[in-house]
Every structure is written in structure tokens, then in C-alpha cells.
Amino acid sequence: MMQELIQGLKDIVGGEYVSTHLEDRFFYSRDGGTMESFEPDVVVLPQDSNQVSKILSLANKNKVPVYCMGAGLTLSGLHRAISGGILIDMKRMDKIIEVNERSRYVVVEAGISQGKLQAYLKKNYPHLKHSMPDAPPAATIGGNVAIHGSGHLSFLGGFHSDMVTGLEVVLADGRIIRTGSCSVSNYWFAKAPLPDLSGLFLGWFATTGIITKVGLKLYPAHPLSDVRVLICEDPKIMEEIIFKVTDLNIAEDIITWMTPKPDWARGFLHCNVIYGAKTKDELIFKRDLLFEQVRDLIDKKVTGFLPLLPFMKKRFLDVPGKDLVRFADVRKGGGFEYVGAMIPTNLFSDAYKLGLDIAQKHKVAYSLGSRIIGNSHSMMFFYAYAFNRADLADVKNAQNALYETNKKVIDIGGIPWKAEIPAQKEILKKMDKNTKGLIFELKKLLDPNHIMSPGNLEE
Amino acid sequence: MKVTDILHRCFRCGYCKFPSNYEDFNCPSYVTYRFETFSPGGRMWVIREWLDGRLETSNRFKEILYSCATCSNCVNHCAFPDFRDMLLDVFRYAKEKLIDEGDVPPPVRDYLTNLYKFKNGFGIPQKKRFEWAEEVEDYDSKKHNYLLYVGDEACFDPVANNMARSTVELFKKINVPFGILTTREISDGLEAYNLGETELFKEIAKRLLEIFKEVEAKKIVTISPHSLYVFKKIYPAFFDMDFEFYHYTHVIRENLSRLTNSKIFKKISYHDPCYLGRYLKDYTTVRDILSFFCKDFLELSRNKKNSLCCGGGGGNFYTALTQKNLENSAKKRIVEALELGVDCLIVSCPICLVMLNDAKKTLGLDDKIEVMDVSEFILKYV
């Protein structure tokens, strides 16, 4: 049957874009994180929605599992073919279909890279931008919204899934459906006022369908921008800083970072506040507003703005910043993985302490931080642990730290983001029974043959 | 640091596949195959598995290795400064191992056999090398300032040969005293080096250096940036030598005043070749020449260190592994130039000239855009 299926796939996308080679199956069986590998039987690279539809029809007919991958950068191994079968690499689907300048949205194929969209907008619509995640530029738009990603405009616009204005999705049986305004109108302007079907596909780990097109909000790209970095030594003061800074609605992005390396950073908590402006005067005005907002703390000498020279600011303002992936080489070993915990902002101190305790207990190279989402209703608090891939004990140690972090995050009231399979199970364990039941019913309804990313979102 | 010490340090973040602004994929083998294994990061991971014995040598593995065009985009864009300079060394190390196993793809084997037997990759008898150059003098160190090293591609490939003919004609026009190695020129050996056949490379390089010494060459001008690179950067790692090396565009720039400064009203752009650009960091010579003649010089958005390779390096000009599928970087480059609205895309490398002309023909765009080298351009329009 497999041979027939593979021939069928070749007929759909062309022989050169189907591989059963061991090399490809090996590479696609894992990511840069700590999760164990699971090989797909075949890797396939479709070029458009119709091809995806045909692939799913074929798989559904043959009851063969289907997994889906963007750039494979979740680090939690979400694209791994846990039950074998077909792995769809989406990156050939990378067209920009429409930019609606006045309504500030873009419609793209889901496999387009963040980098390509960013470059396109910079060149053709320099006054518009989309929210780039901190992932490398290879990360795809579809993959990122599907996992509720966040990025450098998340203080303004919330999670990247909140910025979705509509989706095109291929269901398990090959049907192509649309969510949001584009299901009624030619325009992809909003999810409202219709029943929000997008929610059936965002955060479901591709168990309900494969997103093939995304309508995404765009935001003004200001010609000038600045970053101010507040520093303190006490997490409670940082909570105060976050509250004050988020009370002032000028920032596009607010992130905190705490890292033991380089040595000068150890023990200090930093908060980057990034904002844009049309003119220099506006930029200075915003800077001064920010100063006034935390002036009482500065007067007490418990915080202050780091004196940053222009060349230093560039590192913080570069989107995406290469420095972040360099954390993978801290142990000279090509790896890190992180728990990105979605938690309410008021738990900042607890979350910070939790990270320090675990890092100390496991003696793991760590970096902690958070991104404030949507006016401080929540934050993505990250616990990143580096490891040396060539040292299996080190990998295991990082994995144990991650497992423990996931559990503790749930204990304090947070929820692990883009959770690895073990963390997914922990979340389901804690979930309200009726809610969980509904999730399983919906999964079954949309994927009766259980071909969509089996192994995910399962107890 | 050994090359094997860095294999596990690749984080597969994918920066290596992009130009600085991330506008599209910039790795020629990845552009062709689109499987992650054909990206630099993919190669790193697969090579590690292979060296550790968890993957066996297969045709796919060989294809993955040999489709690398050695364009050096990855070296320039990898996020890890501690080891990015070694990426191509890793790939070459694996290719050397395959050569040791005697297990390489047929087109690679054929190329190396030709090189071994004929001292050129085309498998054409050496006596035919300069049939096109009967009018060109044999190099005489007392008479000529420069020895013009033409190289395999510009001697034997009919399209690239136009570049050699034009350069010769232009040099005569601007009174550059030069000669060629009419009966003795052999391959520069770079592709043998890139394909991992280091012993053959050393043998060829040693012989070529002996010839340079025998004719008492001092200043050697190359047509191909690949030759210039291997002479300047690889030969000295193996041999003591004392020559000055130039690219033919350096000689043209130095003698610009001997040409009429007639303004050319053509919209042109320039495709930076990897070996003159990313490898030797020369981004100005050709631009100086072109801006001397042209008002309408437009930059391709992927230029200089972000140039999109034509896909012909690393032996792929001969093995055509980067041309295997319908999509390839040479075609993308032509489309980019067309979208930029230029009449003429200028190159300064015989391999680029052939690859981009082929792409243009395959796309059926022969009448839409010209692809020519600097000397052809000057002779035709100045």
C-alpha cells in the first residue's frame, strides 16, 4: 500500500518533491530541541492548497497519518511523525497573495517565511510591518500562528493568533474551508462577526486541519525607533516596572531578560521597552513619558535606564536578532530548548524564582525572560536551557529541567506554550473535564480516521 | 578546531539559507531541491550521522554533498561566528572521505576522470584548448606584462569562450601587453579541490606552478574568478610561490582611460560572482567599470555578499546537480533581473555567463534580456 501511496503523492506534487530517502527521513524526524526522533515514512513538498487537499484525501482514504512542518523551529518537536506516515514540509507554499494597504492586512500562503514577508513589506510597503517572532527568519507564518506565537508587536496586538484575520484550512478529508470574513467576502479583514472557526485550528497542533493560507494584521512601521532598557535587582521591583510601563501605552514590544552570562548580567533583571515614532520629537516625547512613568523608582535609585550607545541599541532593535539563536552555542553544542510559559503578568516574581531554582537544581545553562502580551494581560515567560548535543547526559539533563519546568509552570497557574508531548499530557491532566471532552469530540468530528498529527493532544 | 568538532554545533536555525534581508532562499542547492537536507544545516546534520555510522553512503547522500555550489552564502550568513568559516571545510572533508571510498556520483567521477586524463574537465584533448586563439601570442616574459590564464570553461565552452575572445580583443584594443600559454595551459584544479579530490588537485596545481615558473611569469591575469581565488588563496596553502594575480576586470579598470568614455544608455545590472565577491571581497572593480560607461546602473536586490549564486560552483557546472529540477537559482536570477527592468545583466565569470545564458534560454527569454560579461559589453556598446 505504501508504494501506491508514494506513487500517488508523486502524481500529486511531482517525483522530485517526494522523498523516502533515509537522509531526509532522518532530518525531518527531529528538531533542534531535546525530543526523541520519530521518522516519517515519506516527506512531501506541496506547492499549493489543492495539492495539500489531494494529499490529505489520499492519506485519509488510506488511513495514513499526516504531520505538518513549517521550518521545524518549535524546538518541542511538534512536527515529529510520532506514528510515521506522511510529513508535509510547507515551505514551497510561500506566495504573498494580497496586501490590503488601507485595511492593513496581508494574505499569504502558510509556508512563507517570516523573513520573506518582512523583506517584501520593507521593499514594497515600508510603512507597514507584521509582528516578527523571535524565532529565526526561516520560521513560517502558518506554523507560528498555529502555535499561538508572539513577537515584536505583541504588546500592541496580542498573540500572533490574535492577529489572524482569516484562514484557509484543508480538513482531513481534503475539503478546503475558509474562516473569517473571507468565507463570505473577497476581503480577509476580520474573524468577526462570524462564528470564529479559526479557533478550531489555532493551538490544535495540526490535529484538526492544515492551515494553507493566512490573513494577518499589519501595523504601522514607523521610520524611527528606540529601545530603553530598565534594570533592577529585585523581581518585585520588576513587576512594578512592568505595571508602570504597560500602563503607558507607547510600547510596541516589552521584554524582560535575565541571564547569568555574560557575567555582568548575572543577578540583574532587565526590561526592554521598544517603541517607534514618526519624528525625532515624537521619539523624545515618548522617551520622556516613559521616564516620568518610572521616575519615582529612579529617584529611589532602585532602577534606571541603561546608558546605551547607538551601536548597542542596534542589537536590541534588530528584528530578528541573531543573538538569540547563539544561545544554542553556549555549551558549544548546537542546542537549546525552552519552556515558553503563558502566565498572567502578576506572577512574574514566582515565575522568575521558579526558573532560578530549577536551573540551580539541574545545573543547567539557562536564560530567562518574558514578553508582555497585549497590554499586559499575560506574558510568555521563557525558560531556555542550553545543552551540548554531543553529550547525551547533558541533553537528558536539559530535558529533565524542561519537564520539571513544565510541571511547575502549571502548578503556579501558567500553561506551557507549544508544549512537547509530555507537557501536552500534563495540560490535559489539569484541564476541565468537559472542556477536554469537547476538544476530543471536535477532533473526532474533524478527523474521524485519526490521521491528523496522531500522538498530539492526546491523553 | 577540527571540522568534526563543529558538526554537532549546528542548530539548524536556517540563517545559512538566506541573504541578509531574508527576502528569499539564497542557497542554490536548497533552491533546487527544497528538502532541508540540501541546505547547509541539513548537510551538517546528515554528515554527522554518516560519519558516526548511523547513515550509510547512498546516492541521495552523495547528491546532498555534491550539489553544494560552494557559493559561501552560508559562511556569510550562519549565525554562529565561532565556526561559520568552517562550514565549507566540513562539506569538503566529507567529500574527501567519499573520494577515499571511491564512491562518488557518476558525473563527479566523469569530471575527475577527464581532469586526470586530459588536464581539463571537458575531456577534450589539450591541443584543442587554444584553437580559437591562433592570433594570440605565446607568453614571453620579456615582452609581456601579463600572462593571461584563460582556464577550462573559457577555453572549451562555446558561450564562455566568447568571454575569452572578447577579453583578448579588448586587451589588444587598450594595448595591454599580454600572452597566453598556447600549448601548455592546464586546468587550475579548483574543482578537484572542491570535489574532495585533493591529491589530484595538488598534482595539477604543482604542474601549473611549474609551468608558470618555467615561462617566468610574474603577473598572471585570470578570466575566471574561480582561478583567481584558487591561485591566491588555496595554492599558497600547499606551495611556496611568488606571483601577482589579477582578474581581467582589474586590468580593464586600470586602463579605463584608454577607452572612449561614451555613455551607454542601457539599463544594466551586475551579478556578483561568488568567487570574486564573497570569497575575495571584491565588490567594486566591476561596478567602477560599469559606472564609468553607464548612467542607468541598477542593483539587483541580492547583491554583493548577498548575491544569489548561479549554481555552477563546486563542480556543478560540470555535474549539473543544481540544475536537476525545474526550479533553480540561475532561472530565479534571470527573473529577478527582468523584474528589475534591465536590458542587460553583466557578469564577470565564465561559469555565471553560461549558467545564466542557459537559464535565459530555458525560460524562453532570449529576446528580453542580454547576459554578457564585462568585456563583451564594452566591445559591443562602447
Place this chain on the structure above:
Amino acid sequence: MYKLNYDPLICKGCKTIDCLVKCQYQDFKDINRAREEKNKILNGEYSKVLDDCRTCYGCEEYCPNNNHPFYQIVELQEKLNIKNVPDPIFKQQLRMMGPKNRIKTQSLKPPIIDMCLFPQLIDNIKGKLYEGASIIWGGDIFCNIMWLHCANMSVILDRLPKMIQNIYEYYIKQSETDEIICFHDECYGAFTQLAPAYGIDVPFKPVHIFEYISKKLDELKLHIKPLNQKIAYQRPCSNRLCSDMDEKLDEIFHKIGAIRVKRTYDKNTPLCCGSVLRIQQKDREADEIQRENISDMKGTGARIAVFNCPMCMMTLGEEVAAQGLFPLHVSDLVRHALGEI
């Protein structure tokens, strides 16, 4: 324990109180008020001067008796815990700039150029001017004078002697020279002015970068093509610890045919680049001073703004360029005259 070498009686008997009266950042037109505040300082009491001091080092230069009024202020600020920089910033900077214990013994060929903690400007050390130069830099030889801006003298007195010793032990002892060319005024000021004021021994010969360049220009005389350019010069605070070296700059300008334009904020009345004010969280004041400074530069008709202090250059360079002036380090200006740029 090192102690400041100064005579309170001289200050008590001072008729002019230049240290305060001439201050560019505090208003002491009334000499009696100045005397009153000065006396408080001498008595170890709080004075508003301690809060209002912008740490420009100016009073060290103004004092006709070389009685170190600025160091008196800094010592008292520290004693009375008058903080001009937020705690976490001070602590982090302290760690960042601290000794790293990575220094290794080296035999260096002269000239030895001490780049302080400014590796970003190592690229300036090239061409005929610095032929054969050895470069040293880093936290293990950092002069630490910057803590004067942070109301802290004890860190300097703790670290500076070790740094001096490091330079001697690890570099000078094995090298063919006992001269250290100080690229940054601050190092030179530390070795020749602050160290003696506290009785700290300096077992090598500090040479100011201007002295070195001026002498070198005599050797390179034949290569000089006079610039005939008007230059606006940003005199840094640290040069106020070694005022005589400012004359060496005039010498250099003369030799390369550069014209140091007369400006309000040069010579005895230079303006802070603003970096110190920013670390002290006084951004608005820094903006104002920078605006005033650059507008003064522009008003002279100069096309080039020349810097010696790397910090001034990194702070003001971009804005100066945005305002149409070409920012250059002194070394690069000289390399222009030598036809190397």
C-alpha cells in the same frame, strides 16, 4: 590606604573659589555663596554642590592651587552616600568594567598603545602613524577613572593600583620600552594626575596620545599634505586632568594644517558629550547640552568635528553626522593629512 594629597588651608584661604565660581553647570556668580558651599565641603558636610555636580572634572582644571577640588567632592559624595547613578546600573557597570584576570605576560614591541576599554576603536591604530605598534586593552588594565562620574572614589583607589601593577608586571617588564602611549586621556590623567594626588606609584612612563602623534609627525613630515580644514574640536572632560596636553593638540593641528576653530565650548569651557548625564538619568539635560554643543560646532563653519575621547565620539558621532558635520577621531584626521584616507 591611599589618601588625597591636598591642603584644606589653601582652600580655606582661597580668594577666588574658582572651582565653583567657574563651574559651567552650577550658578555661583555670588562668590560668598560659593565660599559658603565650599566650606561645607571642606567640613565634610552636605552641600547642594554634591547633588548638582555634573562630574565634568572642570574644577580640577580651574583650581589655581592644584588642590583637587573635584576629588574632594567625589570623596564626600561617596561618604554621604549621595548617589548620582541608580544602584543597579552602578553595580552592573562595576562588574562589567572589572578586572577579568585574563591578562597574560607579553613581550611587546614599542610603541605600546593602551586602548583602555575601547576595543571598538582598535581599527584606528593603523597606517604610518602606528607602524609596528603593539596594542593592549581590557578590564585588567582599565584605569577605572570613570567611577569619578558615579560618586565613587574607593573603587578607583582599589582598582587603579592593581591595574598599574598589571601593566608593569605583564607588559613593561618584558618589553623593550617603559613607555605606554595612552589612547584615552583618561588613562593618561589617571597615571599622571590622579595617581600622584593619592601617592600611587606609576612604574612606567605614560605618554599622551597627542605627544606621541606630534612627535611622530616630525618623522613623517614629508608625507604631510596640509589639510587646510576648519575643525571643531570636542574637548573631553578627561583632558581636564592633563590640560597641558591640550596644547599638544594645537601643535598637531599646526603640523597638519588644520584650523582649530574658536568656539564657545572649547579650551577652558568645553561641554560634556552627554554620556555622563545619561548614565545619571538626566536625558533631557543631555539632549539640551548636545544640541547646544553641536549647534556651536556648526556655527563655526567647520565641516569636521574631531574627537579624542572614544566615548565622546561614540556618543555624539551619529548626531554630529546627522547635522552635516563629519565626525573623525584625531588619529584619522592625521591619517587624512598623511594621505592614507
